[in-house]
Amino acid sequence: MPVELAFELAAHLESCPEIAAAFGEGLRRAANPEQAAGEAEIFSGAEALEAVAADWRAIEREGALLTPFQSFAVAAAALPAHLEHGQVPHIIVVREHGETRAILPLVATTMAGSRVLRFLGDPLIQYGDAILPGAGNEAHLMQALLAAGKLGADAALFRKVRTDAKIAGVLSRRAHVSNVEEAPYVDLRRESGLPPRDMRELRRYRRRLGEQGEVKLHITRGPEALPCVNRALELKRDWLAIKGFSSSVIGDPHWERVLTSLVTGHAELLACARLETGGRLAAIEVAITHGKRWHAFLGAINPEFAKYGPGQVQMADTIEYAREHGFLAYDLLAPADPFKRVIATGAVAVCDYALPLSLQGQVAARAFRFAPQAKSLLGKLPAPLRRAAKSILRLH
Template sequence: MQADVITSNELASVRLSSATKALQNPSVRVLQSAVEVAELQQQWHQLEQASKGNLVFQSYAWIIAMLENPASVQSAKIFAVYDQQSLIAVLPLRIEKQKSLKALTGLGEPFQQYSEMLLDPAYSPADVLDHLKPYLQKAGADVIHLRQIREGGALYEYASTYFTEVGETDGAPWLELNQWNSFEDYLTSISARSRKTIRNQRNRLHKSAGLTHRVVRQEDSELETLLLRTLNGRENWVEAMGYSSRALEGDGLQNFLLSLSKGTAKGCELIAFELKHGDRPISTEWGFLFEGCYSAYMADWNPDYEQSSPGKLHQMDVIEACFALGIDKVDFLKPASRYKMTWTSQVASVFDAVSPLSFKGQLYASLWLKNLRPLAKRIVLAMPKGPRALLMSSVKKIRG
């Protein structure tokens, strides 16, 4: 199916319009391969530009990189919605097997940070999702489980109304850079106390060995080294703290990042930032640059500099670099931690939601996701770091 090409003027008018179009002759395709997705490259990119919200994890480049993994291809359920043969929405999902249960969840899980749908804003999300409902119900899952639905996107209002919220509601801090003329103007919006504390910490480090900052783009040969070092450091920190992270289990995330950075699909760029004290790295951060928005995905810091709050210090350099690169927006992603809130007062609500499709799915949603899992999480997080780390290490060994 071929969609009509949207001109730049038409695209601009769509962006300004509200959802006014009614579905007239809708149809749905369920895609499962990179070849099928590649056929829609032009239309997919048009939807990226027109859709609302942060869609980096549903971008064409991200999805193509995910489909490099044979397991993702086997489980993929990418719902493409057409109206009068024009592509108007894409919802990239997959079937996730959890022992005896199957969940329909985001294609990019466990690596994606938001569940979202690309949508032509001339259409109502509710109309499109109501049309999709029978296709989702017939996908072969026991439950629809959408993690981290962000305020401002196409799924948010619908999931709030028709799905069941599970887990804790959190927030994703974000920063609209183009409301200031320069980085110096932006700094005046930060509290005087925070500016003074950060300035004093930076001055102490400057006087001893000096501070340097650099930006590493996707074409730089050092990017892979920085990514792998950060992943290793993050894994060590998670283990030492007694936390768990599905994204860091195995080498799946590493392989995905290499596929994304070395792939031919354009539009989503890996970018890294490194702060050094003399020759010693203090903090490294990397994320994704997509449609003028930098999504800060992962950071690692040198524990020798913990007293200097390296993450907070580094964030100043990252934001300054974003101004210099002409980036419009920074999305700090979930959670709304204290060091992120030093730099912004803007937070988008983020929540997980489920919709059971079978009796088994109903039990999973109501007993485990809504009640037992949050209780178990609170108990574990309330434990001291040492016993918690020992417990999580033992669980990991049992699971193999």
């Protein structure tokens, strides 16, 4: 992964005085902590999730989750993947007056020799957050972060935190922003259209696809959607290999198994949108749904139809399907790209935060800030050079 390269570079480029100065700033922050409330209890290991299941599910029934990526179902599906990778779950529960006020689900990982805490579910989850009931507040989250600091990690790296996330406020004051992206979305309550030029191009794509046969969108859930999800993963793996890109999820059998287990065990969470032309697959979207929000999680196209723009047609038709079936928003997720920005009606900022917890954690935090630039540099290389660089640097 680019972050591993960043760790190595940061370890060589950072000077000791600079690190010490930065660590001193971290100590000054810690000496003036924000108000914390409640008492924290830490559950660790393979049984940690089951130990907090009742409290987590109670908060979920309350309707307090902002995204599906904080659901207990996603956490339970992700747990085996973490364990297979040797990552240790640590779930922090903050209680006050006997009532649960916050749950912070983390896993301990190792990155280039540093002990790092990350959200449970990362890298699969597209939004990271803590789990708070209506009675929870930032003081309870502060207590959870203080408890996380006692786990012996060098740093905590909180990725993909929306600006409206429960944990965003306290992280924005206590941690360093290492990366900022946009997650575009379509407000389905508004009748929005593409700019004239893009609308003409979409009609042209649709016409050219129609010349190959009838264009039709199929939406499936549950076991019926499993072949669709498997095909999407296969197409995405092939595309990544051809382009010389890598993914922490696609191509990793443990993380891919998380998706297949969710589609078969939680039909309400995963849907598969399959665009066909003349009965043949043209494009696929795997979506994660939550309440009235449709999240476009994974897209893939059949290369046989690539020149006909099947992905754009599939997305346009899926948006209309979501609108007709009562969804209020179609979330394109981060990062934004030109096509996403064209069809979106708005966007929310998504930040990565680095929280140093030790002197070595200062190096980790700086490396994490450099990781997006490393990824961008690799992405600009021709595919053969990207593959060679990954092989030499052992980036996964």
